[in-house]
Amino acid sequence: MYPGIQDTIVAISTSAGKSLDAIIRMSGTEAIPCIKNLFVPATNIDLEVVRTYNSVKGHMHSPQECVNIPVLLYIMKKPCSYTKEDVVEIHTVGSTPLVEMVLDIILSQEIQTGKCIRLSQPGEFTKRAFLHGRIDLMQAEATMRIIRAQTDLELKAAVEQLTGNVLRQIKRIQNEVVSLCALIEAAIDFSDQDIELISTAEIMRRLEAIKTNISHFISQSETGRVSPEGIDTVLYGRPNVGKSSLINALLGKKRSLVSEIPGTTRDIVTDILETGGIRFKLTDMAGVNDTQGTVMARAMEKVQSAVKRAQVIVLVFDGSADLSEQFMQTHRDGLTDNMIIVINKSDLQKERSLCDLPAELKKYPLVYTSALTGEGLERLKRMMAEIVLSGKIHTSTILPVLNMRQKDAFHRFIQSIQQAMELARNNESYEFIALDLRTAVDTLGEVVGEVTTEDILDKIFSEFCIGK
Ligand SMILES: Nc1nc2c(ncn2[C@@H]2O[C@H](COP(=O)(O)OP(=O)(O)OP(=O)(O)O)[C@@H](O)[C@H]2O)c(=O)[nH]1
Ligand SMILES: [Mg+2]
Numbered sequence: 001m002y003p004g005i006q007d008t009i010v011a012i013s014t015s016a017g018k019s020l021d022a023i024i025r026m027s028g029t030e031a032i033p034c035i036k037n038l039f040v041p042a043t044n045i046d047l048e049v050v051r052t053y054n055s056v057k058g059h060m061h062s063p064q065e066c067v068n069i070p071v072l073l074y075i076m077k078k079p080c081s082y083t084k085e086d087v088v089e090i091h092t093v094g095s096t097p098l099v100e101m102v103l104d105i106i107l108s109q110e111i112q113t114g115k116c117i118r119l120s121q122p123g124e125f126t127k128r129a130f131l132h133g134r135i136d137l138m139q140a141e142a143t144m145r146i147i148r149a150q151t152d153l154e155l156k157a158a159v160e161q162l163t164g165n166v167l168r169q170i171k172r173i174q175n176e177v178v179s180l181c182a183l184i185e186a187a188i189d190f191s192d193q194d195i196e197l198i199s200t201a202e203i204m205r206r207l208e209a210i211k212t213n214i215s216h217f218i219s220q221s222e223t224g225r226v227s228p229e230g231i232d233t234v235l236y237g238r239p240n241v242g243k244s245s246l247i248n249a250l251l252g253k254k255r256s257l258v259s260e261i262p263g264t265t266r267d268i269v270t271d272i273l274e275t276g277g278i279r280f281k282l283t284d285m286a287g288v289n290d291t292q293g294t295v296m297a298r299a300m301e302k303v304q305s306a307v308k309r310a311q312v313i314v315l316v317f318d319g320s321a322d323l324s325e326q327f328m329q330t331h332r333d334g335l336t337d338n339m340i341i342v343i344n345k346s347d348l349q350k351e352r353s354l355c356d357l358p359a360e361l362k363k364y365p366l367v368y369t370s371a372l373t374g375e376g377l378e379r380l381k382r383m384m385a386e387i388v389l390s391g392k393i394h395t396s397t398i399l400p401v402l403n404m405r406q407k408d409a410f411h412r413f414i415q416s417i418q419q420a421m422e423l424a425r426n427n428e429s430y431e432f433i434a435l436d437l438r439t440a441v442d443t444l445g446e447v448v449g450e451v452t453t454e455d456i457l458d459k460i461f462s463e464f465c466i467g468k
Helices: 031-038 096-113 124-131 137-161 164-189 200-223 243-251 294-309 323-328 377-389 404-425 430-448 453-462
Strands: 008-012 021-027 039-041 054-062 067-076 087-093 117-119 231-237 269-275 278-284 312-318 339-344 366-368
Touching: 008 096, 008 124, 021 031, 021 096, 021 124, 031 039, 031 087, 031 096, 039 067, 054 096, 067 096, 087 096, 096 117, 117 404, 124 137, 164 200, 164 430, 200 404, 231 243, 231 294, 231 377, 243 269, 243 278, 243 312, 243 339, 243 377, 269 377, 278 377, 312 323, 312 377, 339 377, 366 377, 404 430
Parallel strands: 008 117, 231 278, 231 312, 312 339, 339 366
Antiparallel strands: 008 021, 021 087, 039 054, 054 067, 067 087, 269 278
16 A cells, blocks of 8 residues: 555646636545535536536535635546546636635545545556556656656746745744754664663653744745835836836826926826735826925935835936936935836837946846836836845845645645654654654655655655566
8 A cells, every 4th residue: 555545635727827717636435425525516416427528517615714706616536546546636726826715625524524535645646547557657757757757847847936934934933853863763773772862751742842933934934025114115216217107007196296397296186006925005206306495405315315215226317318317417325236227208208228238237136117008017026026036135024925836735744743742742753753853854845845755756656666
């Protein structure tokens, strides 16, 4: 019997990103009973008697979000399915939050019923198809090659999304488990002598601390990326370049006054923009202006102090006018490294000097926008989010929201730790405790990218006992 083969597995089987439809696939003995609890058919029909490969229309209810999610079910009964097990496919709208909601509903069903329904490992459906004799090894390997290409990228993207600070936190927890495990293993070696390297009480104390740390980390990342105050972001540039028009276009509302007369904005206007799960406090201010006069001088003081405070600066240029000249007339004091260059009015005839962007600015990300047509605005939002996710901004409140696979790995990590605690509590042999801790270390390794997908897949194939 192969480990985990009796579990019912579930996974999103369409690739992430924008697509019209998404499919969530479940395989195993609990697939049909589980969906029976969660699915409300449009017409009165018993899922147990639905003929194989037939579809049923209806909805799933999310008690947490209080919404009904329209879905189409395909039921494939064993042995007439890819895995030769009962398979349920849930087809729904291709929206990532919606699909994750469906997955959450299914996985929380596990907690309520105590039945084992878990997220599948990469390639696990294919592994089952092979083990149950649906496909031969060559077919399995071909499928694995495709999956590997996809999951490698997915894993890389997921690890990259974790900022240095977060990776450090996870590794610190992983190290705590490694050193506890090393102590326990040493204790096993010395068990025939009369030396107690670590007591059960001490093991319990350390495991408790590890569990508290990881739970704290998870709850922090649930509220995640959205820093309550918002990342202080200013739109900075010469008068009339379109700063107010841009802030309005980004916010999708008329927040700041726009006119063709330079010097329209005098005071500071702020509003919150949420993009990529991150909250930005956008500030529109007066354009940099050297004209004399007390009002303008005051406005400039405010601008300079806002620039110094800013965590992200969006430096705006009018793309239909000379760039070097605009830059020369811009004060550079307090410009931070977290800057994005925006060349606005891209709908107008471009100024020829555009290619001579001042050398000092060449190292910053640049985007062409038009506040009028909306061109480049999505890119600008993405660039803002990337600056935050790259970890360049120092704020303790930013943590990435974890994706499904990371969440699942943390869930399994806690399970291993709890199992180890149970064993320690019952004074079981240290060997068993060490085994659970090794699994826990590997699980965190999956999150930080140490245990690569290749390792996971190798593990799968090593279980195939090829040639024997
Ligand atoms: N064609 C075109 N016109 C734009 C664009 N963005 C802004 N404008 C126009 O440029 C003028 C100035 O726009 P504002 O948004 O008031 O510029 P500002 O940078 O806030 O100016 P100050 O508040 O004076 O510093 C207005 O007439 C806008 O309609 C754009 O992308 N394309
Ligand atoms: Mg303005």
